[in-house]
Amino acid sequence: MTPSKYSLRPGLYAITDPDLLPDKRLVPAVEAALRGGAVMVQYRDKTSGPSDRLRRASDLLSVCRNAHVPLLINDDPELAKRIGAAGAHLGQEDGELRAARDLLGPDAIIGQTCHASLDLAEAAVKSGADYLAFGRFFPSMTKPGAPAATPEILQQAQQYRLPLSAIGGITLENAPLLIAQGADLLAVIGGLFGTDDVEARARAFTELFNT
Numbered sequence: 001m002t003p004s005k006y007s008l009r010p011g012l013y014a015i016t017d018p019d020l021l022p023d024k025r026l027v028p029a030v031e032a033a034l035r036g037g038a039v040m041v042q043y044r045d046k047t048s049g050p051s052d053r054l055r056r057a058s059d060l061l062s063v064c065r066n067a068h069v070p071l072l073i074n075d076d077p078e079l080a081k082r083i084g085a086a087g088a089h090l091g092q093e094d095g096e097l098r099a100a101r102d103l104l105g106p107d108a109i110i111g112q113t114c115h116a117s118l119d120l121a122e123a124a125v126k127s128g129a130d131y132l133a134f135g136r137f138f139p140s141m142t143k144p145g146a147p148a149a150t151p152e153i154l155q156q157a158q159q160y161r162l163p164l165s166a167i168g169g170i171t172l173e174n175a176p177l178l179i180a181q182g183a184d185l186l187a188v189i190g191g192l193f194g195t196d197d198v199e200a201r202a203r204a205f206t207e208l209f210n211t
C-alpha cells in the first residue's frame with residue numbers, strides 16, 4: 001500500500017529507542033506519546049534483528065494509523081515500503097535520498113540529517129527532502145558522539161522554507177530556545193521515553209508550541 005502524504009504539523013516528534021522501550025513498553029509508551037500530542041513518530045532501532053524490527057515497526061504502524069499520525073522508519077526505506085509506513089528518516093550514511101524517493105513514492109515523508117551544515121541542507125533540499133534535521137543541540141545520553149550544532153543554524157535554515165527538525169538532548173527546559181530559533185519539530189528520545197509519565201511529558205512538549 002502506498003501511503004498518502006500526511007501534512008507535517010509543528011510539534012513533538014517522538015523517536016523510539018530499544019533500550020528505553022523493550023517489547024512490553026514499546027506500544028503503550030508510543031500510545032501515551034500520541035495521547036500527549038506527538039505529531040510524528042520514528043521507529044529507531046539499531047540493535048534488533050530483521051524479524052523483530054518487522055514486528056515492532058508493524059505494531060507501531062497500527063498505533064500511529066489509529067491516531068492519524070505518520071510513522072517514519074529510521075535508516076531503512078525498504079522496511080518502510082514493506083509495511084506501508086508514511087516515510088523514512090535518512091542520515092548521511094543511510095543511502096541516497098533520491099533512491100528512497102523512487103522506492104517510496106512522491107507522497108512519502110522523507111527527512112534528512114544535516115548536522116550543523118547548510119551545505120548538507122542545500123543538498124537535501126535539492127534531493128527532495130520533506131524536512132531538514134539539525135543537531136545535536138545539547139549533550140545526549142542516547143548519542144553522545146553526534147556532531148554538535150548551535151541553535152543559530154535553525155535561523156539560517158529558514159531560507160529553505162521546509163520544516164526544520166531539532167534533535168539531541170532536548171528537554172522541557174531547553175526546548176523553548178529551539179522553537180524560538182525556528183524549530184518546527186522537536187525530535188526527542190530520552191527526554192520523552194526516559195520518563196515514567198510519557199503522556200504528561202508529551203503534553204508538556206506539545207504545549208510549548210501553543211504558547
Ligand SMILES: Cc1ncc(COP(=O)(O)OP(=O)(O)O)c(N)n1
Binds near residue numbers: 093134167187
Ligand atoms: C529527526 C531525526 N534527526 C536526526 C536523526 C539522526 O539520523 P542519523 O544521523 O542517521 O543517525 P541515527 O539516528 O541513524 O543514529 C534522526 N534519526 N532523526
Ligand SMILES: Cc1nc(C(=O)O)sc1CCOP(=O)(O)O
Binds near residue numbers: 140
Ligand atoms: C539519534 C540522534 N541523532 C542525533 C544527531 O545529532 O543527529 S542526536 C540523537 C539522539 C537523540 O536522543 P536524545 O533525545 O535522547 O538526546
Ligand SMILES: [Mg+2]
Binds near residue numbers: 074089090091092094
Ligand atoms: Mg541513520
